Each structure stands twice: as C-alpha cells, then as structure tokens.
Amino acid sequence: MTELYPKEVxxxxxxxxxxxxxxxxxxxxxVGNIVCGDVMWLYIKVKxxxxxxxxxxxxxxxxxxxxxxxxxxxMLTEIVKNKTIEEAxxxxxxxxxxxxxxxxxxKIHCSVLAADALHEAIYDYFKKNNRKIPEELEREHKRIKYxxxxxxxxHKEYVALEKNILEK
Amino acid sequence: xRRIYLDHAATTPVDKRVLKAMLPYFSEKFxxxxxxxxxxxxxxxxxxxxxxxxxxxxxxxxxxxxFTSGGxxxxxxxxxxxxxxxxxxxxxxxTSKIEHHAVLNVCEWLEKQGFEITxxxxxxxxxxxxxxxxxxxxxxxxxxxxxxANNEIGTxxxxxxxxxxxxxxxxxxxxxxxxxxxxxxxxxxxxxxxxLSISSHKIYGPKGVGALYVRDGVKIETIQHGGGHEKxxxxxxxxxxxxxxxxEACYLAxxxxxxxxxxxxxxxxxxxxxxxxxxxxxxxGHPIKRLPxxxxxxxxxxxxxxxxxxxxxxxxxxSTGSACSSKSLEPSHVLTAIGLKPHEAHGxxxxxxxKENTKKEIDYVIKVLPEIVENLRKISPFKGKWE
Numbered sequence: 001m002t003e004l005y006p007k008e009v010x011x012x013x014x015x016x017x018x019x020x021x022x023x024x025x026x027x028x029x030x031v032g033n034i035v036c037g038d039v040m041w042l043y044i045k046v047k048x049x050x051x052x053x054x055x056x057x058x059x060x061x062x063x064x065x066x067x068x069x070x071x072x073x074x075m076l077t078e079i080v081k082n083k084t085i086e087e088a089x090x091x092x093x094x095x096x097x098x099x100x101x102x103x104x105x106x107k108i109h110c111s112v113l114a115a116d117a118l119h120e121a122i123y124d125y126f127k128k129n130n131r132k133i134p135e136e137l138e139r140e141h142k143r144i145k146y147x148x149x150x151x152x153x154x155h156k157e158y159v160a161l162e163k164n165i166l167e168k
Numbered sequence: 169x170r171r172i173y174l175d176h177a178a179t180t181p182v183d184k185r186v187l188k189a190m191l192p193y194f195s196e197k198f199x200x201x202x203x204x205x206x207x208x209x210x211x212x213x214x215x216x217x218x219x220x221x222x223x224x225x226x227x228x229x230x231x232x233x234x235f236t237s238g239g240x241x242x243x244x245x246x247x248x249x250x251x252x253x254x255x256x257x258x259x260x261x262x263t264s265k266i267e268h269h270a271v272l273n274v275c276e277w278l279e280k281q282g283f284e285i286t287x288x289x290x291x292x293x294x295x296x297x298x299x300x301x302x303x304x305x306x307x308x309x310x311x312x313x314x315x316x317a318n319n320e321i322g323t324x325x326x327x328x329x330x331x332x333x334x335x336x337x338x339x340x341x342x343x344x345x346x347x348x349x350x351x352x353x354x355x356x357x358x359x360x361x362x363x364l365s366i367s368s369h370k371i372y373g374p375k376g377v378g379a380l381y382v383r384d385g386v387k388i389e390t391i392q393h394g395g396g397h398e399k400x401x402x403x404x405x406x407x408x409x410x411x412x413x414x415x416e417a418c419y420l421a422x423x424x425x426x427x428x429x430x431x432x433x434x435x436x437x438x439x440x441x442x443x444x445x446x447x448x449x450x451x452x453g454h455p456i457k458r459l460p461x462x463x464x465x466x467x468x469x470x471x472x473x474x475x476x477x478x479x480x481x482x483x484x485x486x487s488t489g490s491a492c493s494s495k496s497l498e499p500s501h502v503l504t505a506i507g508l509k510p511h512e513a514h515g516x517x518x519x520x521x522x523k524e525n526t527k528k529e530i531d532y533v534i535k536v537l538p539e540i541v542e543n544l545r546k547i548s549p550f551k552g553k554w555e
Contacts, residue, residue: 013477014481016547019546030549037499037511038471039550040549062548062549063548063549064469064470064471064548064549065474066474066490067473067474069471070474070547
C-alpha cells in the first residue's frame with residue numbers, strides 16, 4: 001500500500017508529529033471535511049518573541065481520518081511551528097500539497113482540512129484576544145462553519161461525543 | 169515478514185491442483201472448442217466436463233450452465249438479458265440496497281433505459297424482509313434479483329423463501345451467488361432460483377471466468393453478439409484453460425466444503441470473539457447466519473483506510489468499507505443500508521478467511537489489531553477522554 005502515496009505522506013502517517021492536545025491552548029481550530037467526513041482539531045500556543053512578534057510556539061493536532069488526512073495534519077504542524085501569526089495566516093492548502101507530494105486527485109481535499117484547521121485556530125486566537133479579524137479569515141470562517149454545520153447534521157453522534165468531552 | 173491473507177472475499181489464490189489441471193490447455197491442448205478437428209474436439213470435451221462439474225456443485229443440469237468472463241458479466245447477462253427479453257410483459261425489476269455494484273449499477277443503467285427498479289431495504293443484519301418483497305411485486309414485475317450472501321457483511325439471505333415467493337407470483341428470480349457458491353451448499357432446485365451468477369476466482373479458481381445458471385425455459389436474450397457460442401447466449405471463443413480451472417475449483421470446493429465450513433466457522437468465531445474485546449467495536453451482519461469465512465467489524469473513532477494500511481505494514485491483508493478507501497468517497501452502501509452512520513462505516517474492517525488460514529495466523533491478528541486500533545485512536549479527537 002505504500003506505493004499508493006508519496007513517501008513523505010507515508011512517513012508522517014507512520015510516525016505523526018505533534019499528536020495530542022494543548023491544555024491551555026491560545027487558539028483551537030475544529031474542522032470537518034464535508035466531502036468525506038474527516039475531522040481535525042488543531043491547538044496552537046502563541047508567544048511574543050524578542051522582536052515583539054507573535055509566534056506559534058507550540059502546535060498539536062488530533063485527526064479522525066484516512067492516511068492522507070493524518071499525514072497532512074502532521075505536516076501542517078511542522079510547517080506552522082515557530083511561524084509568526086502573520087506568516088501562518090498566509091499558509092494555504094497549496095503549501096501543504098507541495099509538502100505532501102503528488103497525491104491521488106481524490107485525496108487532494110484532505111489538504112483543505114489541514115489549512116482550514118490552521119485558519120480556524122488563528123481565528124479563535126484573535127477572537128479570544130478581542131482582536132480585529134482580517135476580512136479573509138472572517139470569510140473563510142463563515143464557509144468552514146457552514147461546512148461543519150452540514151457535517152454535524154450528518155453526524156449527530158459527533159455532537160453528543162463532543163459535548164461529552166467538553167462537560168468533563 | 170510473515171504475510172497473512174485475510175481478504176478472500178476479494179479474491180483467492182489459485183489452488184495448485186486447479187493450476188495443474190489448467191496447464192495442458194495453454195500450449196498443448198490449445199484448440200478452439202468450435203473447431204471440428206481433434207484439437208477443437210479435445211478443447212470442447214474439456215469444457216463440457218467442466219460444465220458438468222459446475223452443474224453438479226449447484227444441483228443444476230449441465231445444459232443450464234453458460235460460461236462467462238466472471239461474476240460481473242453473469243450479473244449483467246442475467247439482469248439485462250431477462251429485462252430485454254421480457255419487456256413486453258413488464259418493465260419492473262426488484263432488487264435490494266445491498267447488492268454488489270455489478271447488480272446495482274446494471275439496475276441503475278436499466279432505469280435510464282425506461283425500466284422501473286425497486287430497491288428493497290434490509291434490516292439491521294442485512295436481511296431482506298419477505299413481506300416487503302411480496303408487497304413490492306407488481307403485475308408488471310418481470311425479475312427479482314437478490315444476492316445469496318453479501319460480500320461485505322457475509323449475511324446469508326433467506327433465498328429459499330424468496331424463491332418461493334417469486335415462483336408463486338410467476339416472477340423470474342436471479343441470485344448473485346458469487347460469494348456463496350463453493351462456500352456453503354447451493355441448490356438451485358431447493359432455492360427456487362431461475363438464474364444464478366458464479367465466479368471462479370472466489371473459490372480458488374482462476375480470474376476471468378465465471379458462469380450463469382439459466383433454468384431451462386427462462387426467457388433471456390444475449391447482450392453480447394457474435395459467433396453464437398454458448399448456445400447463442402454468450403458469444404466469444406471460450407476461455408478453455410480458465411473454464412477447466414473453474415471446473416476443477418468447483419469440484420474441489422464441493423468435495424471439501426463440509427470440512428472447510430467447520431474449520432473456517434470455528435476460526436471465524438474465535439476471531440470475532442477476540443476482536444470484540446476491543447472497546448467500542450461491533451460486529452456487522454448476523455452473528456450466525458453469515459458466511460463461514462466472513463467477519464466484519466466497526467471500530468469507533470478511527471478510519472478504515474488507516475487501519476488497513478497499518479495492518480498491511482504488519483503483513484495482514486484486509487479491507488474496509490470506509491469512504492476514504494473508495495473511489496467515490498461515499499462510505500459502503502451496505503453498511504449504511506444496515507443503519508450505520510457514515511462515520512461508523514468509516515471505521516469498518518472486513519476480514520475474510522480462506523482454507524489456508526491457520527489458528528496461529530488468527531492469533532497474530534488478535535495480538536496486533538488491538539495495538540493498531542489503540543494507536544490510531546490516540547490520534548483521533550474522539551478518543552481518550554471518557555474511558
């Protein structure tokens with residue numbers, strides 16, 4: 001099966017980096033893929049560096065999904081670690097695709113999940129800090145929220161599970 | 169690394185005895201069965217002998233067996249052939265929601281040709297409900313096509329009862345028996361079937377060959393025109409070596425069936441019992457009325473393609489009904505038809521045993537599988553918080 005996907009994908013799937021939860025995360029992005037039902041949660045920790053710039057000092061993920069979904073989640077965490085927020089906002093699914101290598105066309109949507117999770121986490125960070133949210137991030141947030149709503153309707157049990165987790 | 173093949177519902181290795189029977193028919197006895205000379209005659213004889221073996225396995229007459237290129241073609245021929253031959257009588261066909269795509273997609277195509285199709289639902293085990301079938305049969309119903317055993321969850325349908333209903337109502341009955349023939353007893357008389365599809369490579373025969381049983385007197389027309397082979401129902405020079413292998417595979421399957429049913433059922437139940445010890449797992453299909461070699465599970469919070477991959481790296485070959493591993497990104501239509509939610513179907517795993525599997529191999533699976541599930545759950549956002 002290793003022939004199905006690029007080496008980089010297999011490497012990250014077999015040994016995913018930055019798996020888990022950041023307890024006091026500064027931003028959390030929870031996204032669902034409307035196409036296939038994959039779900040990804042991304043946690044970021046943000047610190048100001050010596051130059052006063054906000055940097056993603058730590059990042060962790062949890063993903064429910066296929067080989068590619070798990071692999072691109074892991075790649076994303078490596079891409080964004082130590083990036084400034086400003087740089088991180090600019091990361092797109094194309095950046096992740098470039099890193100992943102040549103994916104089968106049907107798996108390209110998996111990379112969208114990772115980019116969305118990142119942007120949602122930054123959105124959440126801005127919101128928590130009462131910051132003005134860039135127009136584009138706001139627009140994306142609306143689309144992601146809409147997708148997630150549809151997905152949530154489809155997977156009602158997810159909601160129950162999530163509630164269960166949050167209450168504990 | 170040791171390799172354990174647990175995907176026998178996908179295909180099986182060719183039995184060595186089958187291969188041995190086939191070999192002379194490539195370079196030595198290579199004749200065209202239609203030729204009048206001795207080369208042709210020996211090929212023709214071999215085909216007729218194979219035909220007898222296949223007929224005998226399903227209690228049919230030799231003349232009622234038509235060779236095809238496999239299960240898909242048999243299903244196409246049965247459904248399209250009966251549909252077009254009987255369209256003056258009616259344009260309604262009944263099938264189920266859990267058929268193989270070689271039936272479902274034929275029916276969908278026929279809809280575009282002006283036929284009307286009823287797709288019967290199934291219960292949580294995957295069984296057709298007989299009263300629903302009876303109610304669905306109309307005056308213009310010409311054919312009912314319900315599979316004998318399901319390829320994903322292994323559920324064995326009440327074929328005898330379905331056959332009885334069709335007989336009573338005067339409707340032709342076709343069954344896709346690709347997964348059942350050679351694994352469990354199949355008797356076209358007891359089952360009241362008029363047409364039945366068989367595939368060779370699911371029972372340790374070669375790929376690219378199969379057969380359609382057509383009861384004597386059934387009105388059917390060809391969908392492949394040519395030189396008039398197989399009494400005009402399926403033109404094309406016969407795949408002699410393949411047919412010989414298929415015949416031998418049927419013979420062996422019949423001879424060894426009892427022993428294999430006992431052995432594989434025991435192994436299957438041992439596997440199921442132990443796999444279900446994994447938390448948040450369930451068995452799909454019926455606990456007893458299932459193929460002796462089929463086990464199908466769901467593991468919550470994880471996805472099947474990842475699971476199949478991890479098993480593969482440990483040498484275990486399995487399959488999944490997850491959306492991620494399909495070309496359509498839709499989860500298995502069978503698993504959703506038995507009521508699983510898309511994300512549950514996402515985490516499905518099918519293990520199908522074969523005659524070469526041993527208890528030692530199953531023990532290895534039982535040891536490795538929980539670790540893999542646990543590791544994938546560690547990555548999943550839905551796991552680890554409420555144990």
